[in-house]
Amino acid sequence: MAAGLLGLCTRRLLAAAATRGIPAARVRWESSSSRAVIAPSAVVGKRGPEPTTRWQEDPDTEDENLYEKNPDSHGYDKDPAVDLWNMRVVFFFGFSIVLVLGSTFVAYLPDYRWSRNLLALAVFAFFQGASPRSLDHLDLNAAQIEDRSKRAV
Amino acid sequence: MLKIIIPTIMLMPLTWLSKKNMIWINTTTYSLLISLISLSLLNQPSNNSLNFSLMFFSDPLSAPLLVLTTWLLPLMLMASQHHLSKEPLIRKKLYITMLTMLQTFLIMTFTATELISFYILFEATLVPTLIIITRWGNQTERLNAGLYFLFYTLMGSLPLLVALISIQNLTGSLNFLLIQYWNQALPDSWSNIFLWLACMMAFMVKMPLYGLHLWLPKAHVEAPIAGSMVLAAILLKLGGYGMLRITTMLNPQTSFMAYPFLMLSLWGMIMTSSICLRQTDLKSLIAYSSVSHMALVIVAVLIQTPWSYMGATALMIAHGLTSSMLFCLANSNYERTHSRTMILARGLQTLLPLMAAWWLLASLTNLALPPSINLIGELFVVMSSFSWSNITIILMGANITITALYSLYMLITTQRGKYTHHINNIKPSFTRENALMALHMTPLLLLSLNPKIILGFTY
Numbered sequence: 221m222a223a224g225l226l227g228l229c230t231r232r233l234l235a236a237a238a239t240r241g242i243p244a245a246r247v248r249w250e251s252s253s254s255r256a257v258i259a260p261s262a263v264v265g266k267r268g269p270e271p272t273t274r275w276q277e278d279p280d281t282e283d284e285n286l287y288e289k290n291p292d293s294h295g296y297d298k299d300p301a302v303d304l305w306n307m308r309v310v311f312f313f314g315f316s317i318v319l320v321l322g323s324t325f326v327a328y329l330p331d332y333r334w335s336r337n338l339l340a341l342a343v344f345a346f347f348q349g350a351s352p353r354s355l356d357h358l359d360l361n362a363a364q365i366e367d368r369s370k371r372a373v
Numbered sequence: 374m375l376k377i378i379i380p381t382i383m384l385m386p387l388t389w390l391s392k393k394n395m396i397w398i399n400t401t402t403y404s405l406l407i408s409l410i411s412l413s414l415l416n417q418p419s420n421n422s423l424n425f426s427l428m429f430f431s432d433p434l435s436a437p438l439l440v441l442t443t444w445l446l447p448l449m450l451m452a453s454q455h456h457l458s459k460e461p462l463i464r465k466k467l468y469i470t471m472l473t474m475l476q477t478f479l480i481m482t483f484t485a486t487e488l489i490s491f492y493i494l495f496e497a498t499l500v501p502t503l504i505i506i507t508r509w510g511n512q513t514e515r516l517n518a519g520l521y522f523l524f525y526t527l528m529g530s531l532p533l534l535v536a537l538i539s540i541q542n543l544t545g546s547l548n549f550l551l552i553q554y555w556n557q558a559l560p561d562s563w564s565n566i567f568l569w570l571a572c573m574m575a576f577m578v579k580m581p582l583y584g585l586h587l588w589l590p591k592a593h594v595e596a597p598i599a600g601s602m603v604l605a606a607i608l609l610k611l612g613g614y615g616m617l618r619i620t621t622m623l624n625p626q627t628s629f630m631a632y633p634f635l636m637l638s639l640w641g642m643i644m645t646s647s648i649c650l651r652q653t654d655l656k657s658l659i660a661y662s663s664v665s666h667m668a669l670v671i672v673a674v675l676i677q678t679p680w681s682y683m684g685a686t687a688l689m690i691a692h693g694l695t696s697s698m699l700f701c702l703a704n705s706n707y708e709r710t711h712s713r714t715m716i717l718a719r720g721l722q723t724l725l726p727l728m729a730a731w732w733l734l735a736s737l738t739n740l741a742l743p744p745s746i747n748l749i750g751e752l753f754v755v756m757s758s759f760s761w762s763n764i765t766i767i768l769m770g771a772n773i774t775i776t777a778l779y780s781l782y783m784l785i786t787t788q789r790g791k792y793t794h795h796i797n798n799i800k801p802s803f804t805r806e807n808a809l810m811a812l813h814m815t816p817l818l819l820l821s822l823n824p825k826i827i828l829g830f831t832y
Contacts, residue, residue: 283711284458284459285800286800286803287800287801293803294803294804294805295454295455295803295804295805295806296397296454296803296805297394297397297454297458298458299394302394302395302398305398306397306398306401306805307804307805307808309398309401309402310401310405310447310451310805310808311808313401313402313405313406314405314447314808314812315811315812315815317405317406317409318405318406318408318409318412318444319812319815319816319819321409322408322409322412323819325412325413325415326412326415326823326826327823329415329416329826332417332418
């Protein structure tokens, strides 16, 4: 707590020194608990610079702009040929193959509830005494999907 | 199932044996093809389940989750390509190997017939995720995040191991296919109450339940993009899946044991949604949003009605795609500004209008706009919880409102208004990023045309 208070006093002193231009000891203060840094201005003037705080989470990276060397970059790779082929592969397999063929497959999945109902009715009728031949000629309209709104919530 | 598991395992030799400039192309291609094969599992002709072998099966609950898992791997690979571009080749290959290993364990977890096998694979998924978070996370806090992630889940799941061994002793088998016909009620005793707690706590920590959720914001925020995507989209759903499976064996204790957890979830969804309104860190906002959505799933699973199960399943799939997309969008900001602070990257709509369109769509699905499957899931859960107790509508309604508030807050803060002076040199959106968003959004929109495949086994 004492260290925190000491830090607080130091901060106030440095802030006063920065704003009012009072010559102060050239002390650079870094917080141990946060990433705040108080650095007094190198130029002694009426108003010093704001205290510096790192605003980026990983500030040491050097960003490589892929568009600089390759204006047609798709963002996959530095090498334009690899970049182009990667884009083509993603679009072909991702959209044309998986999404198109996959959604067609899913759309054409049969409604198994209906077919199961139909079979259940026919088997029930058979065990009630219907002839075995009735299983060969099923009444397709007999199977109704139950009204879900009447089911218990 | 081997038609999915073996190709997934073989992605590892594919990665290591591919040429330097072909690793991403090869792995993305084959993982997309694996996701195509996994769609065949949606064809469920039997009333019961699709039994592949004694070890693997799939039913209308696990099939959509499996398809989501296999669909997410190529998306994770695409999202990771940029931040790994400066890494040495060996580390890139290691990263892809970790993702593939995680994928294999997840596929086997969702299709395991036997509960001990499910448990082992459930724990095994922790290892590659921990490695991804602690090795490839960006800040020093990733180590703490990894610790929280690992130990919260382990603490929750060790009692589950004891409980499973005890149930194996009692029933003689832990096979899902047999246990669903085990109609014997658990006798009412203190030890069975502890058995209930032991079984459920692992999944409560995984979901996570509000109160046990502290690992989630840390892990989601500190993980690299692929880690955040898989955590939000799949690993949380492991908890939901586990709860849905194990509650079949835990009657009648669930009817009274569920109350404290229902209260925690109902209150927790309000609290975590409210926390979202006060977040400055974008990834942290999305992480808390996940806790809020999963609280709805917990409520649905514990209520145990057909509609609530439909809502839980739909919400898991919908949230998986939505939150993964939100993390990708946050990552696209992060790659440009190297900061997760929302207000530092604002007014982006004028600079990146197409990305703003993706932000809009993702925010709208996050707030469960009709006719998305997010709405279908939430609506089923709200309706069934109203049927369970009328008063819950107040909390559910408040949650829906606050969800809309923070989703729009996130959208407006990042997209609208005047851009800051320091971000006028950000790069335009890459095709990769737009393709990534489209590959998230298209299945989400297509599913709203045919939601019955994600409504689970009570449809």
